[in-house]
Amino acid sequence: xxxLHHISKSFGxxxxxxxxxxxxxxxxxxxxxxxxxxxxxxxLRIIAGxxxxxEGYVRFNGEDVTELPVAERKVxxxxxxxxxxxxxxxxxxxxxxxxxxxxxxxPSRAKIRAxxxxxxxxxxxxxxxxxxxxxLSGGQQQRVALARALAVEPQLLLLDEPFGALDAKVRKELRxxxxxxxxxxxxxxxxxxxxxxxxLELADRVVVLDRGVIEQIGTxxxxxxxxxxxxxxxxxxxxxxxxxxxxxxxAQFEDQALDVAVDRLRDGNARLDFRPHxxxxxxxxxxxxxxxxxxxxxxxxxxxxxxxxxxxxIVEIDLDADQPAPQLGSQLAxxxxxxxxxxxxxxx
Amino acid sequence: xxxxxxxxxxMQAVIERPRRRRRSRKSIIPGFGLTMGFTLAWLSLIVLIPxxxxxxxxxxxGWSEFLAVGFSERAMAAYRISFGTVLAAAxxxxxxxxxxAWVFVRYEFPGKRVLNAMVDLPxxxxxxxxxxxxxxxxxxxxWVGRFLEPLGIKVAYTPIGITIALIFIGLPFIVRxxxxxxxxxxxxxxxxxxxxxxxxxxxxARVILPAIMPALLxxxxxxxxxxxxxxxSVIFIAGNMPFKSEIAPLLIVTQLEQYDYAAxxxxxxxxLLASFAMLLVINGIQAWTRRKVDQ
Numbered sequence: 001x002x003x004l005h006h007i008s009k010s011f012g013x014x015x016x017x018x019x020x021x022x023x024x025x026x027x028x029x030x031x032x033x034x035x036x037x038x039x040x041x042x043x044l045r046i047i048a049g050x051x052x053x054x055e056g057y058v059r060f061n062g063e064d065v066t067e068l069p070v071a072e073r074k075v076x077x078x079x080x081x082x083x084x085x086x087x088x089x090x091x092x093x094x095x096x097x098x099x100x101x102x103x104x105x106x107p108s109r110a111k112i113r114a115x116x117x118x119x120x121x122x123x124x125x126x127x128x129x130x131x132x133x134x135x136l137s138g139g140q141q142q143r144v145a146l147a148r149a150l151a152v153e154p155q156l157l158l159l160d161e162p163f164g165a166l167d168a169k170v171r172k173e174l175r176x177x178x179x180x181x182x183x184x185x186x187x188x189x190x191x192x193x194x195x196x197x198x199x200l201e202l203a204d205r206v207v208v209l210d211r212g213v214i215e216q217i218g219t220x221x222x223x224x225x226x227x228x229x230x231x232x233x234x235x236x237x238x239x240x241x242x243x244x245x246x247x248x249x250x251a252q253f254e255d256q257a258l259d260v261a262v263d264r265l266r267d268g269n270a271r272l273d274f275r276p277h278x279x280x281x282x283x284x285x286x287x288x289x290x291x292x293x294x295x296x297x298x299x300x301x302x303x304x305x306x307x308x309x310x311x312x313x314i315v316e317i318d319l320d321a322d323q324p325a326p327q328l329g330s331q332l333a334x335x336x337x338x339x340x341x342x343x344x345x346x347x348x
Numbered sequence: 349x350x351x352x353x354x355x356x357x358x359m360q361a362v363i364e365r366p367r368r369r370r371r372s373r374k375s376i377i378p379g380f381g382l383t384m385g386f387t388l389a390w391l392s393l394i395v396l397i398p399x400x401x402x403x404x405x406x407x408x409x410g411w412s413e414f415l416a417v418g419f420s421e422r423a424m425a426a427y428r429i430s431f432g433t434v435l436a437a438a439x440x441x442x443x444x445x446x447x448x449a450w451v452f453v454r455y456e457f458p459g460k461r462v463l464n465a466m467v468d469l470p471x472x473x474x475x476x477x478x479x480x481x482x483x484x485x486x487x488x489x490x491w492v493g494r495f496l497e498p499l500g501i502k503v504a505y506t507p508i509g510i511t512i513a514l515i516f517i518g519l520p521f522i523v524r525x526x527x528x529x530x531x532x533x534x535x536x537x538x539x540x541x542x543x544x545x546x547x548x549x550x551x552x553a554r555v556i557l558p559a560i561m562p563a564l565l566x567x568x569x570x571x572x573x574x575x576x577x578x579x580x581s582v583i584f585i586a587g588n589m590p591f592k593s594e595i596a597p598l599l600i601v602t603q604l605e606q607y608d609y610a611a612x613x614x615x616x617x618x619x620l621l622a623s624f625a626m627l628l629v630i631n632g633i634q635a636w637t638r639r640k641v642d643q
Binding site: 086096 | 539540541550559
């Protein structure tokens with residue numbers, strides 16, 4: 001079990017992390033999700049021992065490792081750009097972690113090569129051991145980086161934007177495969193991503209970060225369906241925001257009262273968030289008007305873009321693709337079936 | 349002859365390829381024939397013809413006389429001193445030039461730009477100025493020499509002095525060759541090595557050094573080549589005593605001053621061949637290390 005307590009870290013005047021608490025359970029697959037500058041990579045590097053917090057402490061299984069450098073933490077780290085050693089063959093890359101051990105703990109040369117071959121089999125790169133990294137594709141390099149990290153038998157695997165530089169198809173395959181590997185090896189894994197889809201698909205739990213603060217920790221379902229803040233709501237999943245006023249526990253958009261209950265908010269200006277799929281077309285013309293300005297197919301539904309008022313507030317809604325696509329320039333009316341209202345806060 | 353023949357064959361091979369592909373692929377650079385022709389003409393004019401004139405001149409001497417002059421005891425001593433000091437200076441520069449480049453690439457500090465510009469000074473300074481300055485410093489009553497003298501260390505007028513002058517001349521070659529390549533070594537590669545349990549010296553020896561080795565060798569070869577031909581800065585500090593601190597280029601000038609052109613060209617020819625052999629070996633090592641990096 002890994003626990004972080006009151007972690008703060010600044011770079012000059014920039015506060016990268018502010019008072020972060022986090023517990024990672026054994027065997028968990030955890031995503032650190034946030035926009036760039038949210039502190040997610042800094043947090044990962046602090047867990048690894050590649051960076052050190054200004055305040056707070058890090059514990060592995062109850063033991064304080066805050067001051068321990070990366071070499072002594074027994075973690076596997078996979079870097080964003082793979083960081084392979086260009087002048088070494090794939091096999092030597094994978095065996096590096098074993099070959100730098102002190103003489104007493106170092107396996108024989110033959111054993112290191114055998115172990116490296118095993119790992120290449122595991123990441124499905126058998127037969128490529130004598131190549132150099134530059135001769136491999138991005139996805140293959142990524143798997144070499146993974147094999148190299150696994151060679152030192154870490155309990156904890158840390159991955160910094162592991163799929164960032166790959167094309168969509170390879171990315172999807174690697175994701176599924178990584179998930180399998182994680183379960184097969186009984187690892188605890190933490191990965192950093194700015195791609196909410198990736199976090200929701202892969203992780204057991206998602207930690208949403210913004211400006212050095214944890215906004216929410218929860219399962220993908222919790223984070224998507226019950227975002228705890230306006231930031232999480234806007235960042236995780238597609239989301240429309242309307243400026244509304246709250247009066248007597250009801251939300252109102254311009255002159256129109258919406259059928260959305262609001263609790264725990266004082267009267268005044270607020271922000272109403274709803275997902276594109278949380279709408280129905282109204283048959284009788286009641287509801288919010290939508291001037292259609294764009295339509296495209298998104299799998300089994302139409303994604304319809306349009307403006308809801310004269311000031312040009314844009315929203316996106318999803319309609320069943322079994323129905324014919326709405327005409328450009330036509331007007332629809334829809335009502336919102338599920339929404340959340342947040343106090344108007346600091347601008348993002 | 350053999351070299352010329354094989355290069356001719358190579359050229360034919362290269363010329364034939366574009367002809368076949370002319371329709372499918374057009375190069376942006378105007379014709380291989382034109383550029384190659386120009387390159388060869390230029391190289392001949394600037395390098396090959398003057399060098400062949402040198403060989404012709406030396407050939408006029410006759411074989412036995414050439415050996416007698418080119419490998420006389422005094423000439424041999426001069427070669428030893430020349431190549432010995434040049435090698436020593438290049439090796440020392442390799443170490444400290446790498447360190448200097450490292451500091452410039454990895455750290456920010458006040459005055460970095462000024463210091464960085466100073467590295468190039470040996471390029472720009474008339475070499476005689478450097479020689480006079482170094483001699484003033486290291487002569488037995490100079491600012492530095494005065495403190496070395498009681499310790500029994502003589503710098504000026506010894507091979508040590510020659511080496512120091514050559515270090516001065518050669519430093520920018522190493523620094524400027526290594527700097528850009530070192531800047532290209534990503535920090536995350538070092539982090540990766542550390543995370544795999546490598547100790548700092550292992551990170552340097554096994555990850556950083558192999559990556560910059562080709563560039564370091566380039567700098568080494570440049571410093572070497574420059575040092576062998578160096579004359580101006582060395583003769584002031586060398587003292588130029590035959591068999592002790594006389595460098596080969598000075599011996600050549602001495603012969604010239606006695607109007608013994610044949611002897612001068614004989615010594616020059618031996619130097620030229622030795623230098624060429626040395627550079628060829630370094631090039632070979634370089635190609636080998638580069639192949640590993642650039643795979």
